[in-house]
Amino acid sequence: MSIEINKLIGEATAYDKKEMLERNKPKSWLKSVSSFANGEGGILVFGITDDDEVVGLVNAEEDAENISEAIKTKLDPIPAIDLLFKEVDGKKLIVLRVMSGQETPYYYIGDKQRLAFVRIGNESVVADRIQLKNLVMKGSGRTFDGLPSSYRFDDMAFSKLRSVHYKLLQRSFEDSEFASWGIIDENSKLTNAGALLADESPMRQSRIFCTRWNGLDMTSGLGEAIDDVELEGCVIGQLQDAVSFIKNNSRKKWWKENDYREELPDYPERAVTEAIANAIIHRDYMQMGSEIHIDMYDDRLEIYSPGGMMDGRLIQQLNPLTVPSKRRNPLLADFFSRLGLIERRGSGMKKIINTYRRYEHLLDYHAPEFTSNASEFHVTLWNLNYDGSDNNTTTDKASQEMKFIKEPVEFTKEPVEFTKEPVEFTKEFIKASRQIYKLISMNPKVSTIQMADSIGLSTRQVLKYLKRLQELGKIARVGGRKMGEWKIIDEEYEGFFDRI
Numbered sequence: 001m002s003i004e005i006n007k008l009i010g011e012a013t014a015y016d017k018k019e020m021l022e023r024n025k026p027k028s029w030l031k032s033v034s035s036f037a038n039g040e041g042g043i044l045v046f047g048i049t050d051d052d053e054v055v056g057l058v059n060a061e062e063d064a065e066n067i068s069e070a071i072k073t074k075l076d077p078i079p080a081i082d083l084l085f086k087e088v089d090g091k092k093l094i095v096l097r098v099m100s101g102q103e104t105p106y107y108y109i110g111d112k113q114r115l116a117f118v119r120i121g122n123e124s125v126v127a128d129r130i131q132l133k134n135l136v137m138k139g140s141g142r143t144f145d146g147l148p149s150s151y152r153f154d155d156m157a158f159s160k161l162r163s164v165h166y167k168l169l170q171r172s173f174e175d176s177e178f179a180s181w182g183i184i185d186e187n188s189k190l191t192n193a194g195a196l197l198a199d200e201s202p203m204r205q206s207r208i209f210c211t212r213w214n215g216l217d218m219t220s221g222l223g224e225a226i227d228d229v230e231l232e233g234c235v236i237g238q239l240q241d242a243v244s245f246i247k248n249n250s251r252k253k254w255w256k257e258n259d260y261r262e263e264l265p266d267y268p269e270r271a272v273t274e275a276i277a278n279a280i281i282h283r284d285y286m287q288m289g290s291e292i293h294i295d296m297y298d299d300r301l302e303i304y305s306p307g308g309m310m311d312g313r314l315i316q317q318l319n320p321l322t323v324p325s326k327r328r329n330p331l332l333a334d335f336f337s338r339l340g341l342i343e344r345r346g347s348g349m350k351k352i353i354n355t356y357r358r359y360e361h362l363l364d365y366h367a368p369e370f371t372s373n374a375s376e377f378h379v380t381l382w383n384l385n386y387d388g389s390d391n392n393t394t395t396d397k398a399s400q401e402m403k404f405i406k407e408p409v410e411f412t413k414e415p416v417e418f419t420k421e422p423v424e425f426t427k428e429f430i431k432a433s434r435q436i437y438k439l440i441s442m443n444p445k446v447s448t449i450q451m452a453d454s455i456g457l458s459t460r461q462v463l464k465y466l467k468r469l470q471e472l473g474k475i476a477r478v479g480g481r482k483m484g485e486w487k488i489i490d491e492e493y494e495g496f497f498d499r500i
Contacts, residue, residue, distance in 0.1 A: 014042035036098035037079035056091025105135035145193035444485035
């Protein structure tokens with residue numbers, strides 16, 4: 001009988017079923033109507049049990065009149081619906097199709113209550129404070145990133161946006177584009193999107209916390225975190241710094257061929273970039289006190305972002321390759337798309353999955369995983385080089401891993417090695433370098449004293465780090481001591497945007 005039910009619900013994104021119309025308990029089914037109207041629409045079938053048994057209705061015509069009357073008197077505003085009769089095995093059913101509404105929130109009014117419901121998985125639940133705010137914005141045709149912020153445009157600098165724009169598009173960012181990009185609104189007020197793109201973004205909830213844990217979980221007992229950093233400021237810079245953090249805390253397996261070296265990274269950079277960019281773009285910035293978290297373990301990388309699927313569905317119950325794109329922050333999505341920092345709309349998860357598929361012939365291969373609930377979205381990327389032991393140097397395993405890269409060739413006798421950053425790349429040096437890079441990218445003429453004040457180190461220590469970075473060919477001083485400026489020549493950092 002499930003086949004018949006599928007014919008009834010068609011391609012509906014959500015549906016519910018009732019054995020009968022409970023006239024004395026209209027809330028039991030009107031909550032589904034409210035949640036469908038507040039979401040992507042859905043279908044409610046009367047005359048089917050929870051076990052998918054078609055029992056039919058005793059008086060379908062009278063029930064239909066009661067359904068119409070209850071919707072008119074107990075829902076505000078009244079959603080668009082279609083009410084149909086269907087007959088299965090001689091038994092009459094009522095199929096109520098509820099359209100996705102544009103005047104959200106749609107409230108149920110009864111029992112001295114005024115409640116808006118939303119769909120979470122296959123349940124209709126009362127909208128919480130954040131969900132209700134999002135419904136109000138949807139009903140007004142606004143999104144969070146397009147709303148005017150409480151910050152002044154004149155108090156903000158956008159050097160990161162300007163520099164990245166010039167680097168990628170080979171033209172200057174004109175002042176007139178602040179309005180066309182939605183950084184300021186029609187009244188010249190700074191929007192929330194503009195506040196997120198400012199060099200020193202004042203939105204504390206936009207931060208990203210990155211941690212490299214020692215072991216397979218946070219409580220493995222192997223000691224404290226190996227590395228950690230709190231990223232803030234322009235969201236474009238956060239994307240760059242987050243990818244750099246993962247690269248600095250990853251390894252590359254490599255082996256030598258006759259005239260070149262073959263490499264296998266822990267995590268494909270394209271997949272990492274896409275996952276972090278999507279977290280920044282699609283997260284719910286109305287959840288105050290909840291930031292993006294990137295947690296690296298020995299065997300995996302986990303990215304958490306506030307905000308579940310916009311339509312309330314659970315991504316783990318869907319095919320991520322075919323899920324349509326729903327943009328919670330369309331202005332941010334347009335910024336990243338214009339700058340070429342993400343793939344075309346709606347292809348984020350597909351790009352991540354397809355990037356990993358290149359490595360599916362590896363031993364212990366795991367495809368990326370996506371999970372969500374009402375308020376969270378999680379992405380898990382698995383370490384391509386992890387095999388559950390400390391010994392990843394066997395020739396046989398390396399030979400098998402080479403198959404995905406090129407046609408099998410005779411493997412050299414030299415064992416597979418793990419390349420690590422030079423010994424001078426300590427945790428403290430990496431952190432200081434990242435901060436120095438950020439300061440230089442914002443102001444190439446920044447002084448050593450300014451660096452020391454900003455980083456919180458002594459001038460002597462900053463000079464030591466600057467000297468070491470110059471020796472390693474990571475930065476260079478162009479011009480004299482007083483009138484010159486710093487230039488970043490570290491390909492792992494400055495070349496990031498060229499690679500994506």
